[in-house]
Amino acid sequence: MKKFLKISVIIFATFSVFHAFADYIGKGSTPTPTSVAEVREKTDGTYVVLEGYIISQLGKDKYEFSDSKNRKEVLCVEIKKHDKGKKIMPDKDFDESQKIRISGEVDKEFKPFGNKCDKIKIDANKVELIP
Numbered sequence: 084m085k086k087f088l089k090i091s092v093i094i095f096a097t098f099s100v101f102h103a104f105a106d107y108i109g110k111g112s113t114p115t116p117t118s119v120a121e122v123r124e125k126t127d128g129t130y131v132v133l134e135g136y137i138i139s140q141l142g143k144d145k146y147e148f149s150d151s152k153n154r155k156e157v158l159c160v161e162i163k164k165h166d167k168g169k170k171i172m173p174d175k176d177f178d179e180s181q182k183i184r185i186s187g188e189v190d191k192e193f194k195p196f197g198n199k200c201d202k203i204k205i206d207a208n209k210v211e212l213i214p
Contacts, residue, residue, distance in 0.1 A: 119156035127191040134184050159200035162207040173212050182213040
């Protein structure tokens with residue numbers, strides 16, 4: 084009985100480790116990035132993925148974001164360093180020249196912070212650096 088228990092524990096531990104690093108990579112697994120212009124058409128609470136650049140910091144956790152270096156379309160994003168114990172910002176420091184990917188929800192029910200933002204922002208839940 085003890086031998087069966089030991090073997091079961093080893094098998095379970097082995098498969099648990101491999102499974103912890105697995106992820107779905109099939110069709111639909113990578114959301115298509117949304118443009119800043121498209122975000123304006125989305126409804127409140129819609130999950131979006133944006134790729135572009137943070138071009139300035141407006142407050143403690145408020146930033147101005149553009150999906151291109153020419154800064155034609157600008158959107159405000161709220162990025163907390165941590166949210167409910169989950170790390171949001173990347174480990175490495177970055178500046179306005181670093182392309183990033185932001186995942187989060189559209190928020191159309193907030194008070195704008197200054198003249199830089201309209202009444203739409205993104206509540207980010209993940210920020211990744213794009214090499």
